[in-house]
Amino acid sequence: MQTIHQFTKGPSQLRQDLHKTLGQVIRIPSPLLDHLLVAALSGGHALIEGIPGIGKTLLARCLAKALGGTCKRIQFTNDLLPTDILGTSVWRQDRGKFVFFPGPLFANIVLADEINRTSPRTLSSLLEAMEEGTVSLDGRTLELPQPFLVLATLNPMEFHGTFEMPEAAIDRFLLRLKLDYPSCENEVELYLGRGGSVEAIAPLIHCEDWEQLQGLVPKVRILEPVALYAHRIVSATRSHPAIRLGASPRAGVSWIQASKARALLMGRDYVLPDDLKDLAIPCLAHRLHTRDRGEAGPFLEEILGEIPIEA
Numbered sequence: 001m002q003t004i005h006q007f008t009k010g011p012s013q014l015r016q017d018l019h020k021t022l023g024q025v026i027r028i029p030s031p032l033l034d035h036l037l038v039a040a041l042s043g044g045h046a047l048i049e050g051i052p053g054i055g056k057t058l059l060a061r062c063l064a065k066a067l068g069g070t071c072k073r074i075q076f077t078n079d080l081l082p083t084d085i086l087g088t089s090v091w092r093q094d095r096g097k098f099v100f101f102p103g104p105l106f107a108n109i110v111l112a113d114e115i116n117r118t119s120p121r122t123l124s125s126l127l128e129a130m131e132e133g134t135v136s137l138d139g140r141t142l143e144l145p146q147p148f149l150v151l152a153t154l155n156p157m158e159f160h161g162t163f164e165m166p167e168a169a170i171d172r173f174l175l176r177l178k179l180d181y182p183s184c185e186n187e188v189e190l191y192l193g194r195g196g197s198v199e200a201i202a203p204l205i206h207c208e209d210w211e212q213l214q215g216l217v218p219k220v221r222i223l224e225p226v227a228l229y230a231h232r233i234v235s236a237t238r239s240h241p242a243i244r245l246g247a248s249p250r251a252g253v254s255w256i257q258a259s260k261a262r263a264l265l266m267g268r269d270y271v272l273p274d275d276l277k278d279l280a281i282p283c284l285a286h287r288l289h290t291r292d293r294g295e296a297g298p299f300l301e302e303i304l305g306e307i308p309i310e311a
Helices: 011-023 030-042 056-066 082-086 120-132 167-171 184-191 207-219 224-239 249-265 273-287 297-306
Strands: 046-049 071-075 087-092 097-102 109-113 134-137 140-143 149-154 175-178 243-245
Touching (some): 011 249, 030 273, 056 109, 056 149, 082 087, 082 120, 082 134, 087 134, 175 273, 207 249, 224 249, 224 273, 249 273
Parallel strands (some): 046 149, 046 175, 109 149
Antiparallel strands (some): 087 097
């Protein structure tokens, strides 16, 4: 059996090993996996857009297994209650007291499937967990397992029985990613039964190592010229004629945080403009609001092309 990843090899070696390990079970684009690792190291969360049946649940389970964490899935529906995801206290006659039974939110990686199907009340419970790492229940504040990563999914083709995601909820996600159909070669391999199983994945690190990696992210340096370049892009989103509401300061801070995690995964202790450019659309596009209510990605690409890297 594969041994636990040597933490001394560093984040970049972990990234390579993770690509190789998960590639034996599930075929996903390398940039998407890198972005999920960025979310895991940044302490942020990811919103994945894609139709059912393309491997989102398998991806979450594989990632959790490789990072040494637990994984649980929540299928969001219209009638889902906050206690269904948080847990509930049940009276135990033999103990003479209420005993708390934790819900599926108590895991290191939580797959929130079709998050836009749940009611605002249940969604607010999830948002508290994402923001604070805690949940409030029966007048108590309970700590969630750490590290804690939410991978939420949206079905872009199904609107019946869904709720429109509030802007505040969308803003809680560090990244918004898209998972498309697999390539012809990869899909044929699935037909031939050549895919592996989650059980075949051995943990590369422990949760304690995962937390240590998260602690390294704030230590990654960003020089003032690079920070000024980021600000010029954020500022440009606020004055672009096609964008009604530009990026907030919190969006800019989240973008920098994600770029630090990417630099760490690439084996550097400093941020480059390339880190910012790679994560601009995943970090910023879903936080922008266009005048025609369309996608902000093309306008953000336009801004990136117009603003030179030189400060």
